[in-house]
Amino acid sequence: MTGKELFIMKNKILLAIADGLGDRPCPSLDGKTPLQYANTPHLDRLAEKGSCGIVDLYRAGVPVGTDFGHMILLGGYDLKDYPGRGPIEAFGEGVELLPGDVALRCNFASVDGDFLVKDRRAGRIREGTGELARALNGLEIDGVQILFKEATEHRAVLVLRGEGLSDRISDTDPKVEDHRINFARALDGSKEAAFTAEVLNQFLIRAHEILGGHALNQKRLAAGQLAANAILTRGAGKMPAIQKVTEALHYTAACVAAESTVLGVARLAGFDVMTDSSFTGNLDTDVEKKAGMAVGALKDHDFVALHYKATDLMGHDNRPSGKVQAIEKYDHMLACVEQLIAAREDLGNVIIALAADHSTPCERREHSGDPVPVVISGVNIRRDAVLKYDEISCAAGALCRMKGADFQATLLDYLEVSPKQGN
């Protein structure tokens, strides 16, 4: 028997993430933050039964996106590991990237014979994009393999796989209609960028030929719809040589979420992903079903992340009372989680953690660099004097102020998977 086989895993982690939770005082909420103002008995009880703190996801005063914020919370990744939007969207659509792949976000679009863009979303096409994508998937251009997959509505992802590629190429999406496609240019003087731009441009021409002649587009034209006869690209990103954290440290993890971005980051970190059409990313999401799926996933996974989106939307929309409502629904989700865990005896000792991927203050309507409140709660967690889960109370907790990657490493240490340094 090896040391690994002898090892008995006794703790499990459920990490709940409220997107964009952190905020600032709102005049309409008596100068409180939405989290201070909301009635959150279950979140507060979790805070009471553990260690609290505040977390700077990347570093103090630096806003992070949902994608990078989740790369930190789920995988402890660094900024140098951030691959850009293209690769994360590709993972979100289930395309597994390899180091060196260049991925781009795409639209199906309608162009004339001179590549003049008539509609950037091909008449907001929703049906048949899978069939069109399959007509492009598997092409090979100058030794570069083309992976192409449809995404939601008119969107798709393109992956270039081969030697000597670069993501230092320009977007081909002109962003406005009645302009020609901006054929890709190298953004630096490297031969890799020049080669990648050349391959991409050949692909765009081939795609126009293939899609223009596709039976589905003939049907669309016959029905008076715009043909989805071209591809626009943006957000090229090259997949760095990063390891899936679950493989690196030998544990199992799952992520329950609605957002393809979050699901993409979860796949990149080696998590199994779980979603449902009732998870809307808004106030009407089915939090009871979400809680059930997350607790169910604890059976076969050491670490389960449970993502909740509505808090972020309310911040972006500057709706403090809506954010209060979203937080109270999040509190209900955690109540369900606790009830479901209490009804199970087969899960071992479940540690519940609360976090957020960034702050989205209502007044700012965008992500900010304000730290987020966090909790690690459980019978074997040091219990501090904090009685309430909010941005201010948690700052006085036993975790003090931490970096996001340190918070993630702290959670993993309860799984006993992090190697000891020294002897």
Added chain:
Amino acid sequence: MTGKELFIMKNKILLAIADGLGDRPCPSLDGKTPLQYANTPHLDRLAEKGSCGIVDLYRAGVPVGTDFGHMILLGGYDLKDYPGRGPIEAFGEGVELLPGDVALRCNFASVDGDFLVKDRRAGRIREGTGELARALNGLEIDGVQILFKEATEHRAVLVLRGEGLSDRISDTDPKVEDHRINFARALDGSKEAAFTAEVLNQFLIRAHEILGGHALNQKRLAAGQLAANAILTRGAGKMPAIQKVTEALHYTAACVAAESTVLGVARLAGFDVMTDSSFTGNLDTDVEKKAGMAVGALKDHDFVALHYKATDLMGHDNRPSGKVQAIEKYDHMLACVEQLIAAREDLGNVIIALAADHSTPCERREHSGDPVPVVISGVNIRRDAVLKYDEISCAAGALCRMKGADFQATLLDYLEVSPKQGN
């Protein structure tokens, strides 16, 4: 007059280190940590009279070993400075390594003529190993100088000193009996590793010849004992080019401890080491003698580290009440320290600091990445509101949460030895 002569040292530091002190709530202690549960009036008074905080030795959530934890607390060293077990054991036995030396931990063993291991500990030999070691010490093989020194019981340390050596070689100890010695192999493709393995293997053959013919072994055989006629090696480590912190920053330091690992790290950092046979590393250690030796060392040293081991043992054995008892004895040791200092007028202003090299939670029975509580106490130390020395109370102190190397640098700053950056 030089700048050094002009310099007047006004503070001295006594740093008490309770090994593995940090813990988690224990069900048998009413959900408190052993340190929260224990009656520690003297530790609490030290906390009251200074600044408290929590320390991540290396980084949050990452467990460290006793050796690396002490390299941080005593010398502020980084992971890249960590030389591995062999060199630290060599320092522990008083062998001063030079950068580039490769050190290995050894057993005296009994083998047959074909290097088949009959007993990995040579019948648990305890007498005469010094004489056997001297027969091997000073050999030279292919230009590499051999240093060999006995350690406790059947153990010894081997140092290879010369150009072009590597620690990327395999252990020769087969770990089980009735197997042949695993002659060393290179663990990478470098010529240095191949050369080092070759030198080591020649040494093992020479050692077998020399020990086999040694008069002491003839006597052992005649007395019906196993001959200590071979050497097994493990844990090769190459000494990095690190400077002794006391030499780099021009101060004097001493370490009072029982553990050879701690004493080894102390020597590596340039500390004088002080020990006594009454220091057992367990509950029966003579804490009053330890306190006396440490306070005595303050006369001629700017910085004195006083190590206490029993807390760690109790964590490894999952004995919460034993850990409480160990902590209360540690509290008594600090009471003695304070009394002895108060009775002296020749020591200057002594600042007393409390720390730990890592947490060893009882429930985990191993080191964890939980932060440890620290105190810096004295009349000229900022006084916060913390009244009790424990993992939770200290987190609310004026030091907040720090890295171990930052804590060590903070202590050194009271010695006024750290150069000012900028002007």
